[in-house]
Amino acid sequence: MNWGENKAKTLIVLLGPTGVGKTDFSISLAQALGTEIVSCDSRQIYREMRIGTAVPSPEQLGAVPHHFIGSHSIHEVYTAGKYELEALDLLDKLFQKHPVVVMTGGSGLYIDALCRGIDDFPKVEPGLRESLMQRVETEGLEVLRQELALLDPDSYNELDLKNPTA
Numbered sequence: 001m002n003w004g005e006n007k008a009k010t011l012i013v014l015l016g017p018t019g020v021g022k023t024d025f026s027i028s029l030a031q032a033l034g035t036e037i038v039s040c041d042s043r044q045i046y047r048e049m050r051i052g053t054a055v056p057s058p059e060q061l062g063a064v065p066h067h068f069i070g071s072h073s074i075h076e077v078y079t080a081g082k083y084e085l086e087a088l089d090l091l092d093k094l095f096q097k098h099p100v101v102v103m104t105g106g107s108g109l110y111i112d113a114l115c116r117g118i119d120d121f122p123k124v125e126p127g128l129r130e131s132l133m134q135r136v137e138t139e140g141l142e143v144l145r146q147e148l149a150l151l152d153p154d155s156y157n158e159l160d161l162k163n164p165t166a
Contacts, residue, residue, distance in 0.1 A: 008099065009095045009099060009100075009101075010099065010100045010101075011091065011100075011101050011102075011103055011115075012029065012100060012101070012102050012103065013040075013103045013104075013111055013115070014026050014029075014102065014103065014104040014105075015040075015104075015105065015106065015108060015111060016106060017106055018053075018054045018106060019054060022104045022105070022106075023054070023056050023060055023104065024060075025104075026064075026102050026104035027056075027060055027063050027064050029102050030064040030102045031063065031064055033098075033100050033102070034098070035064075035094075035098040035100050035101050035102055036064060036065040036066070036067065036094055036098065036101060036102070037064055037065070037066045037067065037101075037102050037103070037104060038066075038067045038068060038087060038090060038091070038094070038101060038102070038103045038104075039066060039067060039068040039069050039103075039104065039105050040068070040083075040087075040103050040104065040105035040106075040107050040110040040111050040114070041053070041068075041069075041105035041106055041107055041110075042080075042083075042105075042107040042109070042110055043107075044056075044068070044069050044070070044105070045068050045069070045070070045071055045072050045078065045083075046070070046072055046073065046074045046078075047070035047071070047072070047073060048073065048074045049074065050070075055069060055070070056069060067090055067094075068083075068086075068087070068090075080107075080109045080110055080112075080113040080118055081113060081118045081119075081120065083110050083113055083114070084110075084113035084114050084117065084118050087110075087113075087114045088114065091114075132144065141161075141162075145161050
């Protein structure tokens with residue numbers, strides 16, 4: 001991170017359930033601090049999900065610059081790990097302009113990813129999940145359990161072996 005010339009940078013995180021007033025409070029706070037808002041809501045990030053997600057109104061969005069609101073499509077693969085990388089990159093830019101940035105939303109996993117980091121997950125080839133689920137149907141779960149025990153004994157000992165989607 002390149003967050004300025006050794007000047008303290010502060011990220012204020014407002015977390016809570018839908019409908020408790022986070023948006024209005026975060027806008028007031030951002031206005032008072034002269035800063036911008038980074039959303040950490042795993043549903044508001046999708047432009048196609050406008051119902052049931054309490055997306056800020058156009059007036060609210062116009063009051064203070066917001067980031068990660070309607071910025072991605074549900075047709076894209078998006079993960080907390082990707083959010084972490086994109087949010088860190090955004091904060092790098094925002095902290096060049098502002099000593100304080102406000103983050104608000106209801107997705108604790110996104111906050112944890114940004115504030116604590118998240119493990120890198122290996123890339124999975126397209127169709128692998130479907131192929132494995134088809135094998136569960138045709139060969140049974142026990143065959144896959146035995147294969148896992150041979151290939152990755154540590155995971156075999158940690159996973160819920162009764163759940164084919166774990």
